[in-house]
């Protein structure tokens with residue numbers, strides 16, 4: 129008999145017990161779908177992470193201010209306030225002392241409400257230099273970016289991020305109009321393009337939401353807002369002095385990134401008593417993310433493998449029942465000339481039909497991963513908006529990515545599982561004594 | 570088997586048992602199902618095996634059908650000494666030289682009439698390309714032309730046995746072995762089945778049939794009577 133005849137015969141035999149066979153198929157289907165969906169979700173998340181890290185730039189080194197731990201700054205006293213973080217002098221030292229660094233951008237940021245007439249938008253006010261836009265790949269949609277002359281002249285000008293502009297100026301063109309930060313007014317000279325969040329860098333920083341930024345010249349920031357931040361927390365004034373929140377340095381050559389980062393670390397170490405900064409290398413993050421992705425995939429395959437083994441046990445169970453029920457048929461076939469090998473083959477083909485059908489259906493359902501995620505997301509968004517807001521941006525933006533290897537692996541494993549778990553029942557069928565089998569009721 | 574000049578005049582010997590015994594060990598006791606049986610089956614024979622219950626009829630037929638091996642003695646089938654063959658070879662011998670008809674028909678439920686008839690062909694190497702036409706022809710021969718695509722459960726007992734006979738013919742066997750082929754059928758249907766076997770025998774096929782009904786045995790050419798695992802008598806019927 130050829131393969132098609134074998135498959136046909138297997139199918140017909142399985143149709144003797146439709147529900148039972150369908151349940152066995154379902155077991156495999158779920159296993160295969162689980163593999164494909166889990167891997168697709170995992171790939172989607174890690175792709176997102178990688179894109180975000182890539183946005184930071186493979187040749188950049190990001191130096192962030194971090195608040196030192198409490199005991200480290202207890203000597204400075206909480207009343208007079210604490211000063212920590214990157215200094216303007218750090219920036220000067222970095223650009224003058226490290227030849228491999230081709231460009232660097234100092235940055236200061238603070239959360240402030242931004243107003244225009246009756247519109248109030250909570251925003252992140254960023255004091256930066258013109259290069260900030262090119263280094264962070266922030267294209268300007270309209271108007272112009274900040275200019276060197278803005279810094280020199282301590283101009284009250286601003287570039288708005290996409291969302292901020294939209295919310296402050298729902299109708300009008302923001303260019304040339306004024307917005308208010310604190311008591312100061314700033315003229316809008318540009319609007320940045322829509323931009324999704326970048327990767328969270330370092331454990332404590334959340335993902336960078338570019339769309340909520342308001343950019344002003346760094347010098348203007350220093351003059352109008354200042355280094356000192358006073359916050360009221362639990363009835364006491366907290367008084368912090370920070371010169372710079374971040375320095376982004378760009379290296380010419382990817383190969384020089386690690387060495388340059390080491391030099392920066394050494395340099396900062398010399399001038400900072402406490403570790404109030406973190407040096408983040410996106411390239412390393414990318415490598416870490418890649419390792420994470422692989423570990424994640426192995427883990428998912430393991431889980432999925434277990435579910436497929438469970439499906440396989442289901443198949444074995446059903447094939448054992450089938451073999452017992454069809455003892456007579458086995459005896460007849462042996463009498464009519466079937467060898468043991470041919471009986472084994474017949475029952476193995478049956479399990480292949482079972483697991484193969486489960487596998488194919490599982491792959492089909494696997495392809496529904498994207499639409500399903502979209503449907504669920506839409507449902508949550510429409511019917512439970514509160515829940516939606518509490519979900520992290522990763523989930524808001526998650527796009528499952530079907531991995532071709534996972535489809536092939538899932539299908540292959542399912543058929544393999546079918547064969548492995550089918551061998552025992554098939555051999556049991558083949559090793560029956562024909563006379564006993566023929567006498568079986 | 571090829572025919573030599575000598576064998577044309579004399580009927581060809583298709584199977585022969587010599588001094589075969591079959592001993593079952595039950596607990597500590599030996600049960601002698603066959604105690605030494607010798608017989609020659611020639612081409613065109615129509616042999617009925619009779620005897621009381623437990624006399625060893627089925628045991629002998631199973632040995633002839635290569636479903637079982639004798640405890641001692643020799644069995645030659647189609648020139649092969651069955652004792653020397655491996656399990657796979659014995660399976661092939663069954664498929665090539667033998668056709669089986671069982672008391673309870675033993676058709677495969679999920680297959681249609683034609684497909685049931687074709688089953689032995691699926692174990693033939695090389696595969697016959699005209700299996701379906703041959704099976705259809707045989708179904709017509711046994712009078713089931715209108716029921717080619719029926720399932721066994723849709724047929725009467727007599728019709729099922731006809732399918733079984735067609736199935737036993739499809740591989741053009743040297744010997745057809747039937748264990749109580751009319752055991753589950755009423756007298757009229759039994760006679761129809763026997764008519765069919767008669768026709769087959771007239772066209773030169775060797776038939777060995779177990780029965781305990783004397784009027785069925787009467788329709789065979791030779792009647793062997795077993796008793797306690799031994800041949801008690803061999804009678805030739807006048808036709």
Ligand SMILES: Nc1ncnc2c1ncn2[C@@H]1O[C@H](COP(=O)(O)OP(=O)(O)OP(=O)(O)O)[C@@H](O)[C@H]1O
Pocket residue numbers: 593594595600601602620621622623624625626627628629781
């Ligand atoms: N598998 C077996 N194990 C043990 N003893 C067996 C086995 N098969 C047959 N026998 C014994 O061998 C003897 C012959 O059995 P057999 O089936 O050949 O009888 P039979 O002539 O076909 O009887 P019946 O007319 O009832 O079918 C019996 O005593 C039986 O108990």
Ligand SMILES: [Mg+2]
Pocket residue numbers: 626627628
């Ligand atoms: Mg019997």
